[in-house]
Amino acid sequence: MVKTNINLFAEGEVVYTDGGVLAEFVWVLVVLPFIAALIITFAGKSLPLKGAEIALGTIAIIFIYSLALMYLHVTEGVANEFFINVGNIGQFDIEFGWVVDGLSIMMYFVVGLVALLVFIYATNYMEGEIRYTFFFTSLTLFAGSMLVLVSSPTLIQILIGWELVGVCSYLLIGHYWEVKDNSSAAMKAFITNKIADVGLMIGIIILALNTGTMRISEILYQATHDYPAIKNVAFVAGVLLFIGAMGKSAQFPLHVWLPDAMAGPTPVSALMHAATMVTAGVYLLARMFPFYQGIANEALDIVMLFGVITLLTAGLIAIVQDDLKKVLAYSTVSQLGYMVAAIGSGAYTAALFHLWTHAFFKALLFLGAGSVIHAVHSNSMLEMGGLRKVMPKTFSTFIIGTVALAGLPPFAGFFSKDEILASFNHEGETTFFFIAVLGAFITAFYMTRAVCLTFLGEYRGHGHPHESDSMMTTPLVVLAVFAAASGWVNIPGVYTGFTKWVTTRKNPIIEYHPESFDLFALGLGLTAGLLGIGLGYYLYQLQGSAETGDDKIKIEPIWKVLENKYYIDDFYFKFIIDPIKLNMAKAVDAFNTNVIDRFVNGFGQLASFMGVIVYNNIDQNGIDKVLNMSSTGTDSFGGKVKLLQTGRTQQYLMLFLGGVVTISLLILFII
Amino acid sequence: MEIFEIVTYFVLLALLSTAIRVVTTSNVIHAAISLVFTLALTAILFLMLSTEFVALVLVLVYIGAVIVLFLFGIMITRAPLGKNAELDNDKNKKLGAAIAGSIFLLFSYILINGFDGDVTITSGSSTELLGEILLSRFVFPFELVSFVLLAALIGGITLARKDEALIDEDQV
Amino acid sequence: MISYFQDYVTIGAVLGFGLFLVVLLLGVASVLRPNKPYEEKLQTYECGVDPVGTGWSQTYVRYYIFGLLFVIFDVEAVFIFPWAINLEKLGYFGLIEMFVFIFILLIGLIYAIRKDVLKWES
Amino acid sequence: MEEFFNNIKESFKEATLEFETINIKIDSTEWIDVHKKLRDEFNLKFFSWLSAIDWDNEVSVGEAPKESVSPSFEIITCLSDLDNTNLVTVSTSISKSEPNINSLIDVYAGANWHEREAYEMFGINFENHPNLEKLYLPDGYEGNPMLKSFELISREVKPWPGDVDVEGMPEESESDGSVDG
Amino acid sequence: MVNALDPQNMNRFSEASVSVEIETEDMTLNIGPQHPSTHGVLRLVAKVDGEKVHDVKPVLGYMHRGYEKLAEVRSYPQITTLVNRIDWVAGFSNEIPFIAGAERLMEIEVPERAKHIRLILTEMARISSHFVFNGAYALEVGALTPIFYAMEDRERVLDLIESVTGGRFHPNFNRIGGVKPAAGAGPTSKKNIQDLPAGFYRDTKVAMEKVIQAADQFQNLIGGNEVFKKRTKNVGVLTAETAEAYGVSGPILRASGVKSDLRTQTDYLPYDQFDYDIPVGENGDCYDRWDVRVKEMVESAKIVLQAIDSMPSGPLQAKVPKVIKVPQGRTYVRAENPKGEMGYYIVSDGGLGPYRLKVRTASFSNVSILPIMLEGALLPDLIAIMGSLDFVLGDVDR
């Protein structure tokens, strides 16, 4: 192995190697799941476990491989990348490849471990479900897609992985597509992500065009060495990439899809919508961190702003949710807000550290919730309660997850959240710091609420809940261990190995927040957590909510806003979807009535008719009219509008083509 | 090459008239058969432009296979025999014609202004060379094509298969 | 005229001859044959019963799947021919390419067989 | 055969053995039960046929019965046994005014067409028959041809010649009516 | 949000799957009355989905000739001429049970020689019927040649029948009490009755050897053909239970594995004097039905050969009254005809004709299983199954 030395800002000299043969074969990790998915598709149903064994075996291999990589990385430090040229578009080389460094190894490990546990869990959880084999195909496919994403050394591969992950998410959210809600949730997730992806795509194109390369390492090199071409577009590209990240990582206001995505089976929620997929945005930001830090600093402020908004708003909504999985979903959104805000504040390690711990305890919470749901056949906390006695294992692991999330020492969340708070404090973002503390309080509060309503008090549901069997509880226990202990890898002053891991990469992190215990932040965070737990316990256990399942305190107007999720969905419908539909329809109808019909009536003959369109265009008469119509919106043509709201493909196509033709004519003959 | 041009114009005219028939006839089967002629004339045009192999591929795949698929589709969807008065969306006719017409004018304008040249054909283009290029320079798309075809096959089968079978099998 | 055009003009003439043959036969027949239509004679044959039912043109979806398979493999054949005449030149590389290509499409066929779409019995 | 007849005799007192055929006369109410019993207990699994006789004194076709009979439909089924030569006919009488009887389809699926035939030929109504429709006769055909009261048109128009010839010389038949073999 | 694990929701899924099912309007296809393979004017109204048959409704009556009604106005000798038109492929066989019934009621003992002649001719009729079946069935599964061979071989048998009875299809040869003198036997007088034509024994022997050869040929060329096996094996399987419940008889029943043959079970003709096998099938599929018939031809030929060797001498006719009047009474006589059990239920009131004559024909019951056997079959199988039932429309409609 070849050893290289680099200078790090904080740690002095870091030694890393090229990883040797182990790194060379990382592509196996990426390719294996796809082959496995293919095998499951074709041969799955005839196998004794209906294809689950292949999925499990694949993931186990991935996990073991990532474990080996992790060991290598901890002992030696690895940073290397590999490229395969598959073709070119113009001057761009289309390259695929894999990157082996601290960041990606950390992600391999998280994906491998959580996926393995979730797969084990799912073999039991999904037993007897509809499309069991298909489920494992998609899940395996997802693992592969996620690995494509995190292993990508080029932007184009990131984009491909990004889309693949989105598709798998769509498949899995809509797993029970027979119920329309589920399929529309899948659709919603897909479309929301697509909107964000446009940002990502444009960002990638801008970066690629200005740097002349698709390789991330080269772009980062250019960014850190003040290449003028990239400097000009840094802010725009940074924001656009962040928009992409906002979609996947469910940042306000594009977070709306994640809670609905809970329509998928619980293992899916645990794996994708808590632990891995949603962190793709954070991963992207982290991967591009030198770029942000070096030349797109302004963009980081925006990142931080959205992160903080997300962490607060999502946390508030979580308080009023009755659906256990939705509480966890909003909690996830909120925690993602923490990570994004941390990145925004320049705390590269802190963000990734939170990603690392969060993956374990949130997966744990989701799997615990799944175990509960499996037992009571309902998602609603109103139909739970008193499960402590019947499901002791689930309860105890859930409690560990809860305190880890609430940030009590010595559990994982304590260390990671504290580091984020500390970095806010360090950066001098006082307002955001206090909001984050408030967020910690809210987090502790709603998690206590959830625990009280679910496990304490009396059972309010129907049927007879029972403890899940060992196939489901074993992953819970393993995850509980990680939820408790995964924070110990980065205790400032004691052992900061994690920092070293994630900063070991080809493009060094020039500057990052150094770890040290910020006693002020630590105290405030801990207090907020304890307060939240206390208040929650008081309100829900001592006041007896846990018995009835009601919220005893309700500040009506606020509750209403929260329950309606700040009316964001309604806003989208009212101000974006409907207007486009209505006004476009009106505009085109007006165009039809006023322009086309008139011409037809006036001239009839096609040739002369076309001539007049051109003439009128030049005259600007028709165009003026159209513009007027579309801007005035509501007027006397309303009666005919219905005709255009048919949902018919042809009419949409007609609108599209009409637009294309108009624009082309405009460009050709007028401009 | 006087005769060559005359024949070309003749073919183009025939091509156009059959294509018009494809989109205007009110008999579904007639439209499909008109498309056969459109494609056959296109193949003749390709032959005249010396691209022998492509012309034959057009005949083999399009006329020999795709049209058959179309005919199956038409028969399965129970298109009525004879004229079908309800084949067109009369509401869309004017606007459609307008849009199509403007696209035509637009394209013609661009094409006539943008391209001019002459062709001199000395021999048919070599299929051997075509194969060599296809399997060396375009090997990646070539392999991708197999995936596209596989996807189309599986997709088509999944869609066209009776749904009850799908559900029975998957409720493991 | 170059030999390329010569060949195809000849084939065009052959096609013309085929058409001529048809027209000739039709023409000869139209002179010789009787023509005495009446309603019953012009009825569609259905074993001596009046044709029944409106949904007469109903068809097995299975045929569509055969058509689909055919289209896919027809396209495959299109790619195989240029390969086949260049095999010597392309060597093992071409061989492996085509192996992969055929293998992938065989997966499709196996899929079809495994999904029982080629099976007729219920 | 004898043994079998004795067995039958135990269950059906009125059974008679004639020309190697066991005849059982039963009441129309026990029609189904008897057949079930014959099928299950006496192993008569082979359903040969079902038909009816129109007993009528005043007839328009054929000859009137020599001895007067009570007008009724007699319904006969013929059952047999595949392994040996046991042959059983079961008959019952139903009134001509209300020709109703239960269908045998549940016992012998093969009764279906035979019952349809009897229905169209005699107008006997088989209750619980799934599709009691005409079997032979064209749509719109009225009447039940096998009733004695149904006129055989050709017979009316043109009497069968042989009939008359034979009737003309009844005496000869006794004295010199045989042919040497 | 909907929880998919909720049992109620699972119900919703299953409902959803029900609603996805397609309600295709089946195509109604008329097979017959004028169709190449319905053996006359049977009409099947088939509901088909593409090639698959969902439901079949046989429509009868295109050949209904009202024999039962006619029989009520005919005298017994007249009915004999009537009934041999029922199954015209084996005309001779139709007369036997009727004559036997009348004789039984009149208590006439038929001379042995007459019985033997009847037996020989019945078996010849069986052979000729099976020849027709063989050729036609091969035609139905698409082999065009065998029918020519079958017809050629049948011709020999028909010639023999003709030489004895004077008729090829409708012999009208039986008389109550015996048979009439042979047609081709030359001048007859009261003293010298030539009952069989000259050379009959020799010709018959030759013909029967040919029949055995032909059957062997069929076994090899048709039965051994892989395509034929593919078309007929495991196609149209009929279980013995269904067959019995529907009154299916004859070779079809035997092909289903039931060893039931009225020739051994009843004594309408002296079959007990001869040595022969009863071929039985195993699976009850089309191949077995074909196979049983081919083997039967050989057995029939063997019976004929034995009957010729053991032909008793004696009169052809028992003494019967000149005017035949059947005493009051009723009887049912059944016989093993080529198509299956044929029987006549004669109800006599002592008159010149029967008061009621019920004609039980084999094909009627045999055809009645068609709807069951054809459900879910493919269209080509429909033809193969229908052909394997070997019915004649005269026999179905009467």
Add this chain to the structure above:
Amino acid sequence: MIVQPVLVVAAALFSLGIYGILVRRNAVMVLLSIELILNSVNINFIMFDTMLADTLMQGQIFTIFIITIAAAEVGIGLAIVLMLFRNRQTANINEFDLMKW
């Protein structure tokens, strides 16, 4: 000399295809119109290939690929139409308003 007429005819084929797509009510007919469009593209490719005497034969190779993709497209497209037909008993695309939000 023949370059421009061929290109114009290709453009005409393209717009006829567009017209068909917009106007036809039967889904199969819409697919037929799409074939016209693809065909017009093929004509353009071949025309340019011949005109430029491309040594790499890219026009021809692209045409072959287009034909391939068109075959796949028709397969899937018709399968969708069949599925819709099975569920709605019609191939009239006016009946299909699933895109309605």
Add this chain to the structure above:
Amino acid sequence: MTEVLVKVGFLAIAALNGAIIFTIMDVKGASWMQRRPGPLHVGLRGFIFPLAEILKFVQKEDIIPTEVDRPVFKWAPAYVMVSCVALFAVVPMSPTLVVADLELGVFFALAISSLGTIGVLTAGWSSANKYSLMGGLRAAGQLIAYELPLILAVVGVVIQAETMSLVGIVEKQIEWGVPFVVGGQIVGFLIFMVAATAEMMRVPFDMPIGESELTMGFMTEYSGIRFLIFYISEYMNMFILCAIASTLFLGGYHVPLLPTEWVNFYGPVVLLTKTAILGFILVAIRWSQPRFREDQLQNLAWKILIPASLVNILVTAVMKVGF
């Protein structure tokens, strides 16, 4: 131009004679195998039989039922026939006696032969008759199912000959000294012949016509001259496919040991002899076999022939590259 006309004239004779010879062969074969007296003895020992047949059909009334889609119904036979005739153009009788020696000869033949499907399908559809429709669909399903093995079986030959020109293929066989059927394409030849039999819709693959089921399949409503056109096309198709098979697999116009310089003289004779032998085998099969069932036919194509032909291609290719 003269050359073109001469060639077409030559082809006209060859095509019509081929069809007539095969008709005679089929009918005489039938009567011989079925011991039918008619075409064996009547009228110049049965040789003017096809003429009588044609005269009969020409005189028959051409009934076009009212329900049919008239233009489609009327022209469907023409479609089938033209696609058959066009095939004749590429078969070489000798290196010079060939109407058009295309570089893509085999490919052209395969492309053109796939056209007949549409004629058959439209004939079945436009008849407005259920039997016709089912026959048409069966025919189309069968033609497309067996088109593939036909095409794929040829690939083996193309691999060995390294050319698609039919003359080139024959020359290669002359160069090798043995026809391809001996030189490694025996599997390909068998697949080709089976597929070709199915393409001709002859027994045991004649379910599209299957007169015991579908009365006359897609031709049910056709009578008189239009029926005759289908009928002639069938024999033309039989002739041409046998000729192509002889060319591809059996060494075409040449037999080993004969001097190649005289090939223009004996070439046509040799080719016709080979074609006739193949044709006779088809006739023998036709009159001695029952027909398959539709599903068995499709299974044979998809599950046996197509995989087998793909394997054949790969094996041939490996042999070619490896040795």
